[in-house]
Amino acid sequence: MSDKLPEKRKIKSAKKMRDIMTTYYLDAMTAKQNNRQVAWITSGGPVEPLVAMDIIPVYPENHGAMIGASKMGEDLCIKAEDMGYSSDLCSYARTDISCSIVKGGPLGGLPEPDMLICCNNICGTVLKWYEIQARYYNVPLFILDTPICHTQYSPEIARYVRTQMDEYIAFLETNTKKKFDYDKMARVGKLAYTAQLLWQKVLNTTAHKPSPMSAFDAFFFLALIVTLRGTQIAVDFYRQLLQEMEQRIQTGISMVPDEKYRLLWDNLPVWYRLKWLSEKFSGHNACLVADTYTSAWCGAIKYTDENNFLDSMAEAYTRIYLNIGVDQMADQVLDMIKFYDADGLVMHSNRSCKPYSFGQMDIMRIVREKTNIPVIMIEADMVDPRSFSQSQIETRIDAFMEIIKQRND
Amino acid sequence: MNNKERGSIYAGIDIGSITAKAALIKDNRLLATHVILTGYDPINAGIKVFEALLKKAKISKKDVPAIVSTGYGRASVSFADKALTEIICHGTGAYFINPEIRGIIDVGGQDSKAILLNAKGQVENFAMNDKCAAGTGRFLEVMAKALEVELNQLGDFGLNADKPLKISSICTVFAESEVISMIAGQQKRENIIAGIHDSAAARVAILANKIKIKKPVMMTGGVAKNKGMVAALEKRLGLTLIVKDFAQENGAIGAAVLASKL
Numbered sequence: 001m002s003d004k005l006p007e008k009r010k011i012k013s014a015k016k017m018r019d020i021m022t023t024y025y026l027d028a029m030t031a032k033q034n035n036r037q038v039a040w041i042t043s044g045g046p047v048e049p050l051v052a053m054d055i056i057p058v059y060p061e062n063h064g065a066m067i068g069a070s071k072m073g074e075d076l077c078i079k080a081e082d083m084g085y086s087s088d089l090c091s092y093a094r095t096d097i098s099c100s101i102v103k104g105g106p107l108g109g110l111p112e113p114d115m116l117i118c119c120n121n122i123c124g125t126v127l128k129w130y131e132i133q134a135r136y137y138n139v140p141l142f143i144l145d146t147p148i149c150h151t152q153y154s155p156e157i158a159r160y161v162r163t164q165m166d167e168y169i170a171f172l173e174t175n176t177k178k179k180f181d182y183d184k185m186a187r188v189g190k191l192a193y194t195a196q197l198l199w200q201k202v203l204n205t206t207a208h209k210p211s212p213m214s215a216f217d218a219f220f221f222l223a224l225i226v227t228l229r230g231t232q233i234a235v236d237f238y239r240q241l242l243q244e245m246e247q248r249i250q251t252g253i254s255m256v257p258d259e260k261y262r263l264l265w266d267n268l269p270v271w272y273r274l275k276w277l278s279e280k281f282s283g284h285n286a287c288l289v290a291d292t293y294t295s296a297w298c299g300a301i302k303y304t305d306e307n308n309f310l311d312s313m314a315e316a317y318t319r320i321y322l323n324i325g326v327d328q329m330a331d332q333v334l335d336m337i338k339f340y341d342a343d344g345l346v347m348h349s350n351r352s353c354k355p356y357s358f359g360q361m362d363i364m365r366i367v368r369e370k371t372n373i374p375v376i377m378i379e380a381d382m383v384d385p386r387s388f389s390q391s392q393i394e395t396r397i398d399a400f401m402e403i404i405k406q407r408n409d
Numbered sequence: 410m411n412n413k414e415r416g417s418i419y420a421g422i423d424i425g426s427i428t429a430k431a432a433l434i435k436d437n438r439l440l441a442t443h444v445i446l447t448g449y450d451p452i453n454a455g456i457k458v459f460e461a462l463l464k465k466a467k468i469s470k471k472d473v474p475a476i477v478s479t480g481y482g483r484a485s486v487s488f489a490d491k492a493l494t495e496i497i498c499h500g501t502g503a504y505f506i507n508p509e510i511r512g513i514i515d516v517g518g519q520d521s522k523a524i525l526l527n528a529k530g531q532v533e534n535f536a537m538n539d540k541c542a543a544g545t546g547r548f549l550e551v552m553a554k555a556l557e558v559e560l561n562q563l564g565d566f567g568l569n570a571d572k573p574l575k576i577s578s579i580c581t582v583f584a585e586s587e588v589i590s591m592i593a594g595q596q597k598r599e600n601i602i603a604g605i606h607d608s609a610a611a612r613v614a615i616l617a618n619k620i621k622i623k624k625p626v627m628m629t630g631g632v633a634k635n636k637g638m639v640a641a642l643e644k645r646l647g648l649t650l651i652v653k654d655f656a657q658e659n660g661a662i663g664a665a666v667l668a669s670k671l
């Protein structure tokens with residue numbers, strides 16, 4: 001979305017990030033020639049053991065976001081529906097399943113997996129989705145089961161998930177025919193921890209008024225913390241990005257010219273409408289300063305012990321945003337409203353993502369009761385544009401902004 | 410240009426999906442209103458309804474220092490000074506007519522909404538129907554066609570039901586085929602229509618309940634003219650709805666009031 005921005009507002013690190021992502025996908029595409037293995041992994045899955053084993057992790061969900069952003073989601077969703085999948089199925093799952101067959105999307109399909117790693121800390125959909133892909137590609141599947149922590153992380157859950165970490169490592173040893181290198185794992189763990197801290201710091205810079213970047217930028221810069229977590233590349237990049245943000249704050253460069261209102265976004269982005277939404281909000285002098293989505297990749301950092309990553313990983317991966325109770329989610333939203341000094345909350349009720357959208361009505365009520373800031377809900381889907389109704393959404397956003405203006409002026 | 414000048418006339422133009430409405434206010438009083446069909450060209454509808462209104466009020470465009478447009482076609486009124494949503498315009502319009510009003514139910518052609526006002530007439534909260542046409546004027550229009558009844562007669566028919574039927578489908582298309590099979594089953598038209606009103610009212614009531622609507626509640630929008638629909642809604646909500654003469658033009662009136670404050 002930064003294409004039409006005046007030069008000074010453009011975030012310089014964006015180019016570097018594109019280059020890194022291109023190299024990453026090239027490596028993944030050419031893995032076979034280079035005798036490297038590829039594992040597909042869910043976005044919330046523990047990737048560090050893969051990195052330690054020199055396996056290239058590939059994220060169908062990141063690919064789904066690319067498909068959405070390149071506006072190729074509709075055809076692939078329809079193709080999946082032609083195959084018999086329900087239009088109610090998550091559009092990441094639909095596009096990934098159909099893309100495997102037609103080799104569509106911006107990359108012409110993902111590199112074929114040697115194994116699949118599925119962690120259900122984000123949703124239950126991924127279980128069936130990965131089972132389907134395991135059958136289709138005829139590759140081994142490892143399932144990491146993380147019970148939902150409605151209120152707390154009990155000793156039973158702790159033992160249960162920790163045991164599975166050992167099973168996970170055993171699975172990797174079997175399928176790579178290599179011994180697991182625990183020292184390397186400790187190094188990778190440290191890098192993952194450092195990158196998450198840096199990512200959190202980058203996100204925190206938007207508490208500054210005016211904000212040096214918006215959630216739309218965060219949606220873009222997120223890709224590295226997802227795909228290259230545990231590598232030096234991610235650490236270096238986020239350090240550079242953080243510097244750039246601090247620089248922007250010092251020189252007073254904001255993402256939205258004349259930022260007057262600050263908003264918080266909840267749920268996944270609407271990938272095929274980033275530009276439209278970003279222009280819509282900035283047209284009202286509003287900046288989406290933060291979101292609950294991109295912070296999910298550093299939200300559980302408090303449970304991570306950088307010096308004992310492997311043991312603490314079980315807890316950190318179990319207690320992520322989508323795997324906790326609605327009250328705890330609401331608490332996080334309230335904290336963010338306070339930290340970023342938000343004037344309003346925009347909730348995307350995402351037809352695809354049930355675990356994300358399920359508790360939103362309650363969160364909305366809690367936010368209204370405790371903060372009195374306006375909240376809107378817009379109904380859409382992150383990848384399938386058939387669920388986006390422009391004039392309805394436009395009216396909602398305009399009315400929401402009129403309410404905020406009435407209250408603030 | 411001094412908008413605050415006494416004697417100035419302000420205009421509001423509301424381009425809905427079915428009708429285009431325009432209103433003029435002067436010295437904080439309603440001067441004139443006008444309604445036409447939007448047709449397929451909202452740009453033209455905006456020009457036409459405004460010209461007709463000026464003619465009715467015997468004034469010319471230069472007598473109007475500020476215009477606010479609203480409605481789904483608000484962006485097509487290029488000669489307006491500002492475009493604002495129906496939500497704020499209906500809120501302002503209702504408050505202008507009666508400052509006691511705290512709740513508004515607006516059922517228009519393409520969407521229906523419930524709005525909550527505070528004592529200053531500011532919008533506290535609102536809820537709109539989702540993408541589907543159930544519970545909107547369009548829904549009633551489709552049903553009227555299937556029953557071969559004029560849209561404006563639907564209300565009276567509905568009030569004369571002796572045994573209202575139940576429409577179970579939410580979707581307009583499915584509800585239409587349900588209605589067609591009721592016609593084929595020789596059910597009384599009045600009873601089918603009462604069922605249609607109740608079905609639409611049920612959808613709208615959800616919006617009102619969602620924002621916990623507060624009394625007194627005014628009903629605005631074209632559908633407020635449909636007595637059967639008003640009765641069905643009152644029954645669903647368990648309260649009396651205030652319907653004023655210019656319910657359909659309420660959004661345009663609110664827009665004119667907001668124009669006076671530009």
Ligand code: SF4
Pocket residue numbers: 061090091092093122123124125126352353354355356
């Ligand atoms: S349902 Fe939600 S969490 Fe699960 S894969 Fe889809 S978008 Fe991700």
